[in-house]
Amino acid sequence: MKKKLFSEIPDLQGKRLRLGRLTPEHADGLQELVNSENVYRYLPTFLFEKQYPDVRDVIDRLYDECWKESIILGIFLNGGFCGLAEMYGYRDPIHKISVGYRLLERCWGKGIATEALGIMIDYLYNETDIEIITASTMIENRASARVLNRNGFDLVVHAAEEDWGYDRPTAADKWIR
Numbered sequence: 001m002k003k004k005l006f007s008e009i010p011d012l013q014g015k016r017l018r019l020g021r022l023t024p025e026h027a028d029g030l031q032e033l034v035n036s037e038n039v040y041r042y043l044p045t046f047l048f049e050k051q052y053p054d055v056r057d058v059i060d061r062l063y064d065e066c067w068k069e070s071i072i073l074g075i076f077l078n079g080g081f082c083g084l085a086e087m088y089g090y091r092d093p094i095h096k097i098s099v100g101y102r103l104l105e106r107c108w109g110k111g112i113a114t115e116a117l118g119i120m121i122d123y124l125y126n127e128t129d130i131e132i133i134t135a136s137t138m139i140e141n142r143a144s145a146r147v148l149n150r151n152g153f154d155l156v157v158h159a160a161e162e163d164w165g166y167d168r169p170t171a172a173d174k175w176i177r
Contacts, residue, residue: 005090005097005128006068014119017112019073019085022059026074029081030055033104042141043102045165048072049084075103075116082107085116087124089134096132097124101147113147121151121177135175136162145173153177 012019022030033039034049048066049058062072070088074081083103090097099120101113124130137144139159153175161169 002129003127005087005124005130006071009063010071010073010123010127012073012119012123014115016077017082017115017119018076019116019119020076022062022072022074022084024056024059026081027055027059029074029104030058030084033083033102036105038105039102042138042144043100043164044170075101075112077107077112082112083116085120087120094132095129096134097130098134098136099124100135101144108143113144114150117147117151133177135177136172137175138164139171139173145175148175148177151177 009021010019011021030049034055040047040050048062048070049055049072052058052061066072069090070086073085075083075085081104083101086100087097088100099117101116103112121133124133133153135148135153137148145155154177155173156176157174159171160174162172164170164172
């Protein structure tokens, strides 16, 4: 029997990566991620890790305050923090979830996002009752579009205006798998 999403904090193992719970020992890596303007230039302004000035508060609140709306996991390579994997926008009646990822700049171009997304897809389709996975990207974010393509996502809407927390609507591409 498949699990209901949010019934547990998953700990997922891939070939090279592990996606799992963030703990206080990951605070320095999370701070590096949050401080990177390049990482967040193609992302919404309202992400959970940016809600509090001290990332230790983010980690402390992640699995109670944020839980049931998002599952945010650390992405780890050889035990080292590489970034965040997120499952959000859960729609129980239609068994749908959206996914996202963000990596430390020093982890870009190494196939980490592609593998992390593949791990999330495998978990969602094989271990939970999720039937539809979606993603959104700013149209300028070609690297993320390639990651989605490599993982079997199809572009279904190009340049839809969305509220990403900026002064005006953001042109975003909508993807589905």
